[in-house]
Amino acid sequence: MQRSNTYVLIFTAIMTVVIGGVLSLASQFLAPAQKKSIELDTKSQILSAVMQLNKKKDDVLGIYDQRIQSFVVDYDGNPIEKDKKGNPIIPEDVNIIRNFKQDNIDRELPVYKFMSADDPNQVEAYILPLYGNGLWNKIYGFVALEQDLNTIKGISFGHVQETPGLGARISDAEIQNRYKNKTIFEGSELVSVVMLKGEKRDPSLFGPHEVDGLSGSTLTAKGVNAMLKDYLDCYKGFIEKTKN
């Protein structure tokens, strides 16, 4: 049956209003739960650089509140409390992706201090975010430095779509553990830690600034190296200030 144009227009209008209404109601209603999920996800990622988490059992938010002190610094290592528009900055809400697109010196750089469980004034590790380009898409992570701001205590990587079985291995604990106890300074020069080409699987072959590579994923490794160097450079000001 051919309907009149008026009918079609009215039908479309009603449908649009109803669908729009349903979706905005759903969005309003689910917003608090979504915010909480995202918060939990961010905080788990930060903590995963220093500890193994069991998401189902551990009270991630509780541990986070107890152990983490966070703040934001600028390129020179000075703490900043307000962004360029004068709004207060919350470290957990700093948009790493947006900052990644800016020049190093303009970035807002969050620092997460992991405090000792026994003495809440004692810093156990400094956790810094990482973000960069992998082979196919973005890679990201967190690196935890020991109190000396030189030794790597732990590292966690994530990726959007590196090749499964090759580059995607950066998110495996086995690969991330290779970074443990490596150092990022040679004397006073920041050299970062470099993932080499090829995979030898013998930890004794590598110097303090090198880790074993990933067989078949040299380009992902290059991305990881660039990301680590880029972010450690950004934090150099903070590291040097804190050391002195």
Place this chain on the structure above:
Amino acid sequence: MSTETLDPVVVKPASEPLFSKRRRKFVLDPLSDDNPITVQVLGICSALAVTVKLEPTLIMSISVVFVMVFSNLLISLLRDLIPGRIRIIVQLGVIATFVTLVSEVLKAYNYEMYKVLGAFVGLIITNCIVMGRLEAFAMGNKAWDSVLDGFGSGFGYAWVILTVAFFRELLGSGSVFNIQIYDASIMPTNGLFVDSIGAFIVLGLIIWIQRTKSGYVEH
């Protein structure tokens, strides 16, 4: 590729049982003889993309069944009101609404899976199975029949992708639902199955077995 045609609306007595033989066919046919993936060869894209592990596959299956059942129901209820000239966009609007709801709920209550499935939940909108059923069935049949049809096609899609995911996770990661079954010391895992190639292999085998049994030939 689809062999589906619009089912004729059969005039029937008012007291037809809820699960009469005719109605059982709506649910059972798409499970094997008229399976959306293996016979109609629809929805292949997502069948490859989300089947690396069982857990996301299960979530995807539930989402697709949900979207199919409810959009079939809604379109069937509105079928006499929907103007023929804009029916496709109306169907699309209804599907998109349900899919967005699913995606928002996942984001709120299962953020892990929301991240893993990423765009693929959103892409249910373009899954030909859903729209195919709305156009071929729900536009011409009563509400309850359409709900059953939605379940049928949804489950038909679900069992195939779950089977594919079972083999891919078992052979590719050595686990089932993230529970480790064997490790590299017993048998090395096969990287091929983590890649989409593994899905093609398993899917091809399922289609082969099924068509050998049913004698179905594509013309």
